Amino acid sequence: MTWKLIGVEFVVSVWTIVTLGADILNLPRRNRLWLLALAGLSLAAIVLALQPPESLGESFQDMFVVDGFGRYFKGLFLVIAAVVIVMTREFEDRLSAPLGAFYMLLFTALLGMLIVASVNDLLLLFVGLELITFSLYIMTAYLKTDPRSVEAGMKYLIIGSIASGFLIYGVALLYGFSGSTHFPSLHKAIVSGVIPLSAQAGFFFVLAGLGFKIAAVPFHLWVPDVYEGAPTPVVAFLSVGSKMAGIIALVRILYGVFLPLHGLWMDTLAILSAATMLYGNLAAIVQTNIKRLLGYSSIGHAGYLLMALSSGSSLGVSAVGYYLLAYLVSNLTVFLVIVAASKTIGGDHLEAYNGLSKRSPALAGALFLGLLSLAGVPPLAGFSGKLLILLAGAQAGQLWLVTIGALNVALSLYYYLMIVKRMYLGTPINPSVIRVHPVTHTTLILLVLGIFVLGIFQNPFLQQIQSAIENQQWTRPQFPNAEPP
Amino acid sequence: MLTLTHYLIVSAALFAMGIAGILIRRNILMILLAIELMFNAANLAFIAYARAWADLGGQIAVFFVITVAAAEVTVGLAIAILLSRQLNTLNADEVSRLKG
Structure with missing residues (x-):
């Protein structure tokens, strides 16, 4: 076992104790805690950057793989x-409970995400995913005196636990089929023999458990309520981080283990993708709460990601990598604006956004760009992501799915532009100016810059993603041809 | 003579009972209990398969699942207490402030 490989995870797990200890000892003042949390993240980032690219390998009996x-x-x-910590700083006077514990939960969830990014074993995948969701359950219910937050936490917990039950039962069935929960052994068992019905059922149970994490359609029931009730920084964290963790797990399982069974899962994912896109974007149109609307829009984005996954090609995986990056900058921009504005404009109701451009041109401009990027308007980040995904779908010959995807761009543009219309043409109820803290302002500028850079210069990022995909330890690096087998 | 199939049938029955319990019961504590049944169905399957493969990995997996299930119920009960304080009910049908 090499300690070098788990350096990032080590720093993050130490910081869970540091933030909790800082809270108990009351060492930095409450409004300085975010600096301590950011320091931990910087340390982890330095360790990650210092890991030489050749120091790849497995650890913990091959359960943990760094590639x-x-x-x-x-x-x-x-x-x-880091962005969620900036949001929490903006939000901290609305979090009545201890703040250090909130940062501790943020770090445990982050630790789970880092583990999922390196997972090479179904059992470790289960533990990593549970680490993420348990932290998020508590963070969702963190506004203890707000019944909506507590209700959101309860709904998230019940539906999340059902999904975990499916996932672990599926893992048990797959274990019974191959005699191991280890990805390479599982792959070997799939290549070498007939797949019994129980193992197929196990595979689909695991897919169902992961479908919950990315908010795909039959498992999406928690999304709108949790997005509306939970504290906004938590919503941002789970909408980007938790979805990304689920997608990584899906890529590792579908492409690293079950690629020989592409015919088995391709159509299922394609149908789920179409249903997810249509449901998310159609239901978003009638929403009146901006967080709820973004919940439905995040269901729609899960549909696009599923479309790229169903292609079964390396272009599909690159598209997923690029789309997640674009989704990250756009969605975090939108949520940062919501956090920064919600205190002054009073609530998350869409009417509160009337005339935002007159009260704060900077926030309105950032929200405008973030929403257009989410919709996929050129030359912004979301456009390149959507284009790559549609290309991957077309390459896989799923033209019907590509048509639905293109239709959904128009659908989503409609409800995003409705918010933009309110911001620029509506008359504000209260014309007072919204003050934005310099830290929030700087972060917003960086994110908006990211939206533009990702939209205009795709190539450097795409090459980075492609080399990352080639530099992986999946058991079968070659992808089959795009034709469905 | 009990074979692997017998254990798996019991395990599948437990899992189905868990799902049925979640769908039918309206008390949140009962729903949490039904979720435990789903986890324990997986545990039974793990143990049965571990015996069939003569492999300790499945038995170790059970310890992880038990730990996770304990953590899940801890968080669940904590949120249930908050819920009963805020809304004075543990009936899942009455917990519906969030709609749209």
Whole structure:
């Protein structure tokens, strides 16, 4: 076992204790805790950057694998956590309960995400995913005196636990089939023999458990309520971080283990993708709460990611990597604006956003760009992501799915532009100016810059993603041809 | 003579009972209990398969699942207490402030 390989996870797990201890000892003042949390993240980022690219390998009896693919997503997870800490700083006067414990939960969830990025074993995958969701259950219910937050936490917990039950039962069935929960052994068993019905059922149970994490359609019931009730920084964290963790797990399982069975899961994922996109974007149109609307929009984005996954090609995986990066900058921009504005404009109701451009041109501009990027308007980040996904779908010959995907761009543009219309043409109820803290302002500028850079210069990022995908330890590096087998 | 199939049938029955319990019961404590049944169905399957493969990995997996299930019920009960304080009910049908 080499300690070098788990350096990032080590720093993050130490920081769970540091933030909790800081809270108990009351060492930095409450409004300085975010600096301590950011310091931990910077340390983890330095350790990640210092890991030489050749220091790849497995650890913990091969359960934990460090490869280019995992390192790419670990970097993204650290960025997400940093932005969420900036949001929490903005939100902290509305969190009545101890703040250090909140940061501790943020770090445990981050630890789970980092583990999932490196997972090479179904059991470790289960433990990593549970680490993420348990932290998020508590964070969702963190506004203890707000019944909506507690209700959201309860709904999230019940539906999440059902999904975990499916996942672990599926893992048990797959274990019975191959005699091991280890990805390479599982792969070997699949290649070498007939797949019994129980193992197929196990595979689909695991898919169902992961479908909950990414908010795909039959498992999406928790999404709108949790998005509406939970504290906004938590919503941002789970909408980007938790979805990304689920997608990474899906890529590792579908492409690393079950690629020989592509015919078995391709159509299932394609149908789920179409249903997810249509449901998310159609239901978003009638929403009146911006967080609830973004919940439905995040269901829609899960549909696009499923479309790329169903292609079964390396282009599909690159598209997923790029789309997640674009989704990260766009969605975090939108949520940062919501956090920064919600205190002054009073609530998350869409009417509160009337005339935002007159009260704060900077926030309105950032929200405008974030929403357009989510919708997929060129030359912004979301456009390149959607284009790559549609290309991957077309390459796999799923033209019907690509048509539905293109239709959904128009659908989503409609409800995003409705918010933009309110911001620029509506008359504000209260014309007072919204003050934005310099830290929030700087983060917003960086994120908006990211939206533009990702939209205009795709190539450097795409090459980075492709080399990360080639630099992985999947049991079968070659992808089959795009034709469905 | 009990074979692997017998254990798996019991395990599948437990899992189905867990799902049925979640769908039928309206008390949140009962729903949490039904979720435990789902986890324990997986445990039974793990143990049975571990015996069939003569492999300790499955038995070790059970310890992880038990730990996770204990953590899940701890968080669940904590949130249930908050819920009963805020809304004075543990009936899942009455917990519906969030709609749209």
